[in-house]
Amino acid sequence: MTTLSVLDLVPVRSDQTTGDAVRASLDVARVADGLGYERYWVAEHHNMPAVAATNPPVLIAMIAGATERIRVGSGGMMLPNxxxxxxxxxxxxxxATYPDRIDLGIGRAPGTDQVTAWALRHGAGGVSDENxxxxxxxxxxxxxxxxxxxxGVRVQGRTHTLNATPSAIGVPTPWLLGSSDYSARLAAEKGLPYVFAHHFSGQGTREAIELYRSRFQPSDLLEAPRTFLTVNASVAESDEEARRRALPQLLTxxxxxSGRPLHAQELVEEAEKRELRADEQQLVDAMAERWVIGAPDAARARLEELASSFGVDEVMLNPVAGAHVGxxxxxxxxxxxxxxxxx
Structure with missing residues (x-):
């Protein structure tokens, strides 16, 4: 069986406060830990009503403290911020606190709108595209x-030693993340593990992974290419129920x-009341085709098919199943x- 991991955006539903959403994600992480999932990553997004994953290091600390063995990391830290x-x-x-359990996924996208990106990058030392x-x-x-x-850092002609922490015995595992061939090229050049955001775009995955593998240069960190696949998933006892649960995230x-204002994620029954135009339904159907939606046997088969098709031995699931009223x-x-x- 393919190794399974979890990506969590800490979704916020219309019936939840931020605290509710975080507590729900802590329970999801405990379930993943108990079931033997390999790793649990949290995203970085800002100023989005349906996403509470604004601060990966804080969430990672909470999740690692609430679990026992699963690796916990960022998917990812948007470094220009x-x-x-x-x-x-x-x-x-x-x-240092959770040895050999921390992954550092790094990305370069803003993870938000341009105004919020400006506010973030002002604090990071710049407000232009230089970051x-x-x-x-x-x-x-x-x-x-x-x-x-x-x-060693050179300042005013002298070299000063800089340590991120006083007495470390190990470092987190770095990963380079992306949704274009830029990150694939950079990861290959630097000899870093690489993940393409298949769950977000669903297009260009094969080309990015093949580019990464073909151009990979071994480094002190990694001798051979290392990558896995990310995918949105909604699984229930029946295909119909799995599709119902996927609908709120599909509408988000x-x-x-479509560039429309974002809101807290709707409950299943709220989402089912929405009427879509033909072009909107076509886009929703196209997205759903790239997700794993269905009953357990069919969903597992689909995961194995994806892993085999892309030549990976690990798949990271973004569990997008929504909640019912009540x-x-x-x-x-x-x-x-x-x-x-x-x-």
């Missing part, structure tokens, strides 16, 4: 700063792709069901 030293300190501290264009340099800086021996993605707000039973039925 942050000073590399701050990220290095955060993840060095997490690794994006210097992304390769920031990646090098970040990895060097986390080294247990520290890194429809709004995102669900306890601080829980997410449908997302937990998806993990249980695929384990």
């Amino acid at each position: 942050h000073a590399p030293l701050v990220v290095a300190e955060q993840f060095a501290l997490l690794e 994006v264009t210097r992304f390769p340099e920031y990646v090098d800086d970040l990895l060097a700063m986390m080294d247990t021996a520290g890194v 993605m429809l709004a995102l792709r 669900t306890e707000p601080a829980t997410s039973p449908a997302r937990e069901d998806t993990l249980r039925l695929l384990a």
Whole structure:
């Protein structure tokens, strides 16, 4: 069986507060931990009413503290939003607290709208596109700063030793993330593990992975290419129920792709009342085709098919199953069901 992992955006439903959404995700993480999932990553998104994953290091600390064995990490830290030293300190501290359980996924997208990106990057030392264009340099800086021996920094003609944490014995595992061939090329050049955001775009995955593998240069961190697949999943006891549970997230993605205002994720019954135009339904159907939606046997077969097709031995699931009216707000039973039925 393909190794399974979890990606969590910490979705916020129309019946939830932020605290409810976080508590629900902690329960999902505990379920994943108990079922033997390999890793549990949280995204970084800002100023989105349906997403509470605004601060991966804080969430990682909570999730790692609530679980026992599963690897916990970022999917990912949007590095242009942050000073590399701050990220290095955060993840060095997490690794020191939870040794050999922390992954550091790094991306260069803003994870938000341009106004919020401006607000974030002002605090990171700049408000222009320089933070994006210097992304390769920031990646090098970040990895060097986390080294247990520290890194020498030249200031006013003198070399000063900089350590992300006083007495580390290990470093988190770095991954480069992306949704274009840019990150594939950079990961290959630097000899880093790489993940393409198949769950988000669903297009260009094969080309990006093949580019990464063909251009990979071995490094001190990695001898051979290492990658896996991310996919949205909604699994229930029947195909019909799985499709119903997927609808709220499909409508959220429809709004995102259409440039419409975003709202908290609807409950299943709320989503079913929406009437879509023909072109909107066509887009929803096209997205659903790229997701794993169905009863357990068919969903498992689809996962194995995807893993074989892309030549990976790990698949990271984004459990997108929505909730019905009357669900306890601080829980997410449908997302937990998806993990249980695929384990």
